[in-house]
Each structure stands twice: as C-alpha cells, then as structure tokens.
Amino acid sequence: MKIDQIHFYVENASWWRNWFISQMGFEAVTSPYRDKHTLIEVVKSGEAEFLLYSPESEESPVAAYLKQHPPGVAEVTFEVSYLEETLAKMQGVTLLRPLQTIPTNSGHLKWCQILGVTGLIHTLVEREGVTPLLPWLPQWQWKTTAKGGLFFTGIDHVVLNVAKGALQSTVQWYEKIFGWQRKQAFTIQTPHSGLKSQVLVDSSGKVQFPINEPTSETSQIQEFINYNRGAGIQHIALQTPNITDVTLTLKQRGVSFLRVPDTYYTQLKERFPKLPFSTSEWEQVKEAQVLVDSEASALTTDFKKNPLLLQIFTQPIFQEPTFFFELIERRDRAQGFGEGNFRALFEAIEREQFSKNQQS
Template structure:
C-alpha cells in the first residue's frame, strides 16, 4: 500500500489552499463543490492533499469539526486489486464505511472504498485503472464533475518542486492503546513493526512503534504518552481523541526548502545552540564543509544517523502547528546516502523542542529544572 492522498477537513478550504500554495510552494490542481462541501486539491511531486470545508451543516466536514479541530480525516492508500483487498479486509474484521464504487471515464476508471481506521480517522483504498491525465479523487459520491475547475484559480502556482513525496505519517493514540493500534495495522493492513523508541525527560515521555509496510515501505510511526503531561497527551486532549500528529515531507535539498519557507513567513521549532555543539561530540567522524555546517545551523536543521550506518544521514526539521490549535504540524526531511528508518537523537531532539513549546504555552511546568 502506497499513499495516494491525504484528506484534510478544515474551516475554509480555499484559504487553506492559498496557504499551501503561498507558504509551502504547492501547486493548485482542482476545485469543486457538492451541495454541502467545498473541496480543493493541491500538489507537490507525488504528494496530493485534498482540502475540504463545510458549506452546509450536514457536511461530513461539519460533523468532524464539531468533534475535532482541523486536521487529517482520511489517509488514502493506492492498491492494485481493490476487490481482492476489500475481500481480505472484510475477512480481517475491517469496518466498511463506504462500499466499493467505480467511476468510469473515457480515459480510465477510478475504484475506491473506505474503511474505519483508528479513532475517527478513515482509510480510503483507491485503484486507478487506465491513464488519468490529472488525478481524480474519491472525495464524495455526489461530487459533480461539471463543477470541477482545474487550474483556473487566480492563485499563483510555484515554479519549483519543494517536496517530492510523503516520507512518513505519525499517529498519536491514547495511553495503553499502542499495542492495540499496532495489532490493528499489522493484522488488517499488513504493516510490520520495526524500530521502537522510548523517550523520557525529567518532565514527560512517550513510547513510539514504527510500522512499515513490507512491500511498499510506507512508514507509520505510532506514539502513545507515558506521562500525564506528555506532549502526546496534550495533543490527545486538544484533538479530543487520537489522530495524525504530523506528516513528513521529503525534499532533495532541505536547506533550500527551509530557507524558502522562512522567507515566506513560515515558523519552525527552535533548536538551541547547544544542540550543535553536542552534535560534533556525538558524530565526530562526519565532516560537513564550513558552508554546509553554517547553513545547517542557520536553518536549525537536526542531523542524525543510525549506528550501523553512520555515513547515511537524516536531516530534519519541524514546523510550528499550522492550525490555531497545537495539534498538527509538518516535518521536512532529507535522507542522504540511503538513510533508512529513524535516529534516536533527532527523535529526542524533537520531543525536547516540543516540550519547550509546551512551556511557552504554560502547559508543562519545568519543576525539576
């Protein structure tokens, strides 16, 4: 299973679209509306985000936003034989939200179905048959093709591709639910457990299990809090349940991607100077050029690796939450020299950086420091 697209439910789809185009460098693809929901699509590389907002109270978006703040409502996976996949999912106990449907076009067809996932999130399974000149998305059954507008917005599209694909998606679940969530993704969707991280500071902690699809390599880390004041617990409280904490976007040049986003006004987490002084002690064998080291520190990029492959580097950074609530944010990631998986150093650095943001919000007293 590969990621086909991510569906966000937001307060204003068009305003959100403009933010992705202007702040993130995405391109506008298409817009349309049903009797109750407005939807627009943006794209960068192989990444497609579908953004929907309510225009009537009976919209599924309105129902979602009565329970949760804006965020990811659906992760869609691309499959090659949807009938066979759905048969297996039913045998494994998956709850079908929308049965298999087929939309035929003169240039191909789109098959899709939707199943319940963890919490209120869903997974759409998509099979694309034939050549679709512009990807079509199973947004809603009553989507009116005559209303779709393709590349007709006055929004300026980006001339450069900042991001190539989704590297991973992180799901937060309630304390005690990690084993059950891992079991569900393993038994129902065939994801397999890989790395485990347990992070504790003087103030809070989390446990994370990285899930990877054995065929496609799609990565889904799942986090649970290990303390009442954990940032994962704060997410669960504000989100009013489990949900997607962040999506990692892969880039070929993270320094340029961050510099461009900063020029456009995007805010990122702050990394203290001590991180970089300690980094040389942790990995003295890796030599950056003076110019590259200056760029890494200036853009506050985290650098990590795995012990078995010290030359294969992970370069990462994280945005501030993109909505009003301290829930969903983006990660930018560049993998060099075949870097796989995740490094514990960056995992801890991210956790500590979010802790500092919790302190600023008054959500985490630093009693022991």
C-alpha cells in the same frame, strides 16, 4: 500500497489553499469543487497531494467533524494494486462505502472506504489509466500526473498519535487489516515528557506509519490527544532533496519552525565528530536549525559515507497545538526516523509549551 491522498478538514479551504501555495510552495492542480454543503480545494507538491475540505452548511460532514475535533487530517487514501484481493483479506473491518468500480475511457477506478480503529477514515483505491480525482465525485476532476509545487517530492511518513495504553491494539489492527509489519520501536523519556513509538511499514516500504502513545500526563503526545479530543494524525513528513535551502526559504515565506538550542549542535559534534559537511554546509545546517542523525549501515561499501537523516519540524499550523509538518532529507539510503533527534525535539516542544503557559 502507497499514499494516494491526504484529506484535511478545515474551516476555510480557500484560505488554506492560499496558505499552502504562498507559505509551503505547493500548487493548486485543479479548480475547486463546491456544492451546497462542502467546498474542496486541491494542492500538490511532488507526490504529496492534499485535499482541503471546508463546510458550506451545517449539513456538511466537515461541519460535524469540526464540532468534535480541531482542523486536521480526517482521511488518508491508499492506492493498492489489487483492491478486490486486498479487501478479501480484511476480516472484521467496518465498511463505510462498499467496493465500487467506476469505468473510464482508458481504464477504471475501484474503491472502498473503511473506518480505522481510531476513527481515521481510510479510502482504498485501485487506479488504472486516467481516473477521477475523487471516486464519489467522478464528474469533477481527473487525477493529474502533474508534480506541482516547488520544494517537496512526496510524503516520507505519516504519524498517528493514540491514547496511553492504545499503542499495541492500534498496531495490531493495522497488522491484521493492512498486513503492515513492525520496523522500529523506541521509547523516549525526558524529565518532563515521554513517548512510546512503533513504526509500521507495508511490504513495499512505500508506506511508513509510526504510531505514538504518551508515557505521562505531561507528554506532548498527551497534549495532542487533549487538544485533538482523541487520537489523530500528529504530523506528516515531507521529502525534500535540499532541506537547508528549503527551510531557509520557507522561513522567509513566513513558516515558523520549532527552535533548536545552540547547545544541540555542540552536542551533535561530540556525538558525530566526523559528519560529512563542508564548513559552509555546516554553517547552513546551524542557520536553518536542522536536526541531524547519522546511521551506521552495512548496506554501504564506502564506510566513510554513513547514512544521514536531516529533519526539522514546523510549529503547529492550526490554532491548537496539534498538527504540524516535518521536513526530511535522507542521504545515502538512511532508513531510520531520527531516534537520536527525538529527545531534542521533545525538549524543544516542551520549551514551546512552557513559553505558551507563561504567556497565558
């Protein structure tokens, strides 16, 4: 299994297409689709393919979504190898669209659509040969192999936030329906906030899906739930081979990131006194305000090279403090999710919350 597409429901798909291109370095890879109800734009960077939907009339399902939620991720499409076998193992799912096959000149597209336990839509596709970009619009565009974009190679992980008390039932749903496995669990607590997180992975390791729940009413996870008016995708982590260069370039393009205090880097040096950065790279890490976590690993024979996880988080991209992006670079087979950085992230988000509350 792997992530095939992410579907955003927004108020103006053309505006957001231009934003992804000018701010995030994505490329438009097809012409837009427009009918009397919905407009769809497609942007891509590496394997990260985003479909942007906006309503053209009140009859659009996007209009109905935006009456219930702020703009955000409404659907995640997963590609699987044997869809019929996969679907046969899914007992008790709510099918929104039954299994269907679309033959093409060079293969076929099999697909179905199910409703997730949180209301998130999951489309499952099996692609062979050249196939339609969207199965319910086979006459529109073909799925392209073009990489597109300037800065990102793909999606590292997708994070789902759920209400307090819903973590275990949501995890169990994905275990039962998709056969995903628990990888890592942790609890983060600050004086003002906190979360519980369980990371799920599919058997191939290509899908990584952390699920968070709040541990207090003041948690930034709870803030997301409040503004989103329910559970939803909080952020998507985009893989990049050079996070400091990309971050500094995106800042020049106008992308806003969470601020990291200078004291973070003093404490980082104390936690990891032998980080493998040259003087110039260390200065660039601080200038870009990238977070760093180090992992001891039994997988490496060169113990001078501990796996490193470098990450940074944008400000929420929509008007409400809901969805944001993470940029992530994994070095030397780093496998974690920066647990050591989450406290710093929480404190940074709390500072932003406090600053906004003071201004309002």
